[in-house]
Amino acid sequence: MKIYNAMTRRKEEFVPLEGKNVRMYACGITVYDLCHIGHARQAIVYAMIADYLRYMGYNVKYVRNYTDVDDKIIKRANEFGKNALDFSEEQIKETEIDMAGLHVTDADIYTKASEYIDKIINFVSELIKKGYAYPTEKGDVYYSVRKFPEYGKLSRRKVDELLNGVRVEVEEGKENPIDFALWKSAKPGEISWDSPWGKGRPGWHIECSAMALDTLGETIDIHGGGRDLLFPHHENEIAQSEALTGKKFANFWTYCGLIKINGEKMSKSLGNSLTIRDALKKYNYEAIKYVMFSKHYASDVDILDIDYQIAESHLYYFYTTIKNMLDFANNYGGNENEEGLANDISAEIVSNFVEVMDDDFNTSAALANLHSIFKYANASMKAAKKNNRRATANTMLKILKELHEAYSVLGLFEQNPEHFIAGLKCKYLKKIRLDEDYIKEQIEKRAEAKKSKDFEMADSIRDDLDGKGIILNDSREGTSWDVKALYKIG
């Protein structure tokens, strides 16, 4: 298995430090507001990585944190007249609702900064003792970047160059403008804890170092986060952790790309952010995952509304085919343990999946494979003649078994096909303000017209429905209806 390592800037063979045990940490969320779709991508991506590693036989210990104390949280809590920790606790609950809505696999451990105050204070004290940090008269503690010669190794920045880009105002007591806060003294009215340096709270970067060290040990296998955390957050994590332990902090540094909307980074201030909550109101959760997995996890991507619609129509096609496969197998007495078709592709499904996923989690290629699988299934059922229907039925079941085995790693095909199909149809009917009874009436009217060979009448009924967004499908068993938007996109 190869994983791209941002530290070395190349794909490397992934070997855990300790046998089959993988220690993985992903920087989680600062809970100052509802999560947006970018948080969803990061959570989905790292859950997928953990799931795939488990699928490949590793024992994974996956830790995510919540930053529940920070400037933004304090500000927002004050706006609502709430205690900062009460506020962040509420926001964590909201986040959990969103993640459950997305059916994201849980991490093994969730940590909160507020529960790590003692450990953070010890961490900071140790850094002071070792000469990597210094307190100021005001009660702040700063990390002395100059003392850590390797500073900049992840982001490839040089300390001297960083000085050029630094803001003019320098906080009181800082020895060097690029030094960053490990501990922030409390301002009036702010939440605070007692410390050797007076009342205050942890700096942002130290939280992750302390929580990762405590839950996973001195060196972790895979560290992850959004691309925007590479500098300074992760650079600072390395400086803190490696100064303390003298050991390498993480073997693999991985980054999830950022989501853009119309070419611009998604952000509150631009007013272009899409919350998970709103996304789930509009699209099925598997469609959201499908969109995320249709691009490589590390690329920054521009995601438009149309992409979710296309994803939904793909899933509609997949689920419809799955339903047809199950019906076919049912009708012709399929048994997955019996011999199937001669050119059966089911045996390759899992191996193809593993092959592309082993290459830095190429989910896009994994999704591409789905199309050929379902095409094969549809073509086989269509071509099935009387004498090989049983074999075809057996093959359909074998394919479904393999599909579920592999693609559960991506969280796809978890839903009951009939429910999924009905759910989407229902959603679109609401959107175009039609009810099913009306459609059924029209179908009956058209059936009568057809019976009396009044094709003009029949066609006009069909055209009328088509104009409303409903397409009809005549078959030997009768006429069924479907939502046009689930087929014709754009």
Place this chain on the structure above:
RNA sequence: GGCGACAUAGCCAAGUGGCUAAGGCACGAGUCUGCAAAACUCUGAUCCCCGGUUCGAGUCCGGGUGUCGCCUCCA
């Protein structure tokens, strides 16, 4: 200003040295159909520009152009 990423068909997107450059959307043709639809089959790009390395490059190196990100909180 500093650091970095990316640039593949109308659109989305995989592919980091080697058979005919995945897959999807849209477009067109066909099978099927009373006609349609769905499904299936077929159909499209020499990879931003210039130069170099190599038997051979979308894939490596240098230069240019463009887009974006980070350098302040940010998944």
